[in-house]
Amino acid sequence: MITKKQIDNNTLSDEEIVKRIVNGESYLYEHLMRKFNLRLFRISMSIINDEMEADDVMQTAYINAYMQLSNFQHKSSFSTWLTRILINESLLHKKRKLKQTQLLAAQTDNEYSNDNPLRRLMNKELKVILEKAVSTLPEKYRLVFVMREIEEMSVNETMEILNLGESNVKVRLNRAKEMLRSELSIYYKTNEVFEFNLIRCDRVVNFVMNKINKES
Incomplete structure (x- = not known):
């Protein structure tokens, strides 16, 4: 858990915090997650419409973002960059789920038609x-x-x-x-x-x- 002794995060921009995380202060990532949790949850829910699945997608998006922090080019704000990752992951999850649903429906139809x-x-x-x-x-x-x-x-x-x-x-x-x-x-x-x-x-x-x- 981040404390005031570690850093006063309110004095730093998101982009400055990203630079410090990349340089080894990984604990600061918690601050960014807590800051954007509500936004990402709302956006993910608007695409997936399932709370548990939205949580899973957020976790995956955060991990993907962390793994790519060193590639963050600062051409856009960190919040925009992170939101794009979240949206892409949400759409990918929705696509996978739709495919699974279609396969299950096809199997069910085959069972009914064959048996x-x-x-x-x-x-x-x-x-x-x-x-x-x-x-x-x-x-x-x-x-x-x-x-x-x-x-x-x-x-x-x-x-x-x-x-x-x-x-x-x-x-x-x-x-x-x-x-x-x-x-x-x-x-x-x-x-x-x-x-x-x-x-x-x-x-x-x-x-x-x-x-x-x-x-x-």
């Missing part, structure tokens, strides 16, 4: 129902729906191809969605939503009874 025939059947049935519902739309609404929602074409592309104004494209798309909701509601009654079928019932009962039997 769950019931889910494959349900997805196939849903696809047929959706296609049938879309086919019932009047052509002018169906065309806009397919272009915007299925082909993911922009509003401008749709306007240009169909020679429509922006408001007409939006109105037709909204109308198509309303008609689809009405059409799809025919296929599912309220009491069928989240239906607790016999297979699921047996699975739950068997699991609970097995647990009870093991405990008894």
Whole structure:
């Protein structure tokens, strides 16, 4: 812990403290960290939005900055230089996390598609129902729906191809969605939503009874 006997840090600029750290007074780095902790935390949170992960990123950024102190060129302020390191580390962390999430999602999808025939059947049935519902739309609404929602074409592309104004494209798309909701509601009654079928019932009962039997 830094004391007044060691140095009165308030009399020195950040850049002067950096020079002293590089020259061997490594304990002064604590002063810089305490000074910028709140700023770095807020910036990291704005990118990562997770307190624990923001803490980890800050620690990594501080270590990286310390290892690079001798390369600090003083072309910008130390606070600017440190903040850039923090932002880069936060973005890199976010990118890694997104990649991990995507890989996990892909693995989960593969597990479901490979090991769950019931889910494959349900997805196939849903696809047929959706296609049938879309086919019932009047052509002018169906065309806009397919272009915007299925082909993911922009509003401008749709306007240009169909020679429509922006408001007409939006109105037709909204109308198509309303008609689809009405059409799809025919296929599912309220009491069928989240239906607790016999297979699921047996699975739950068997699991609970097995647990009870093991405990008894």
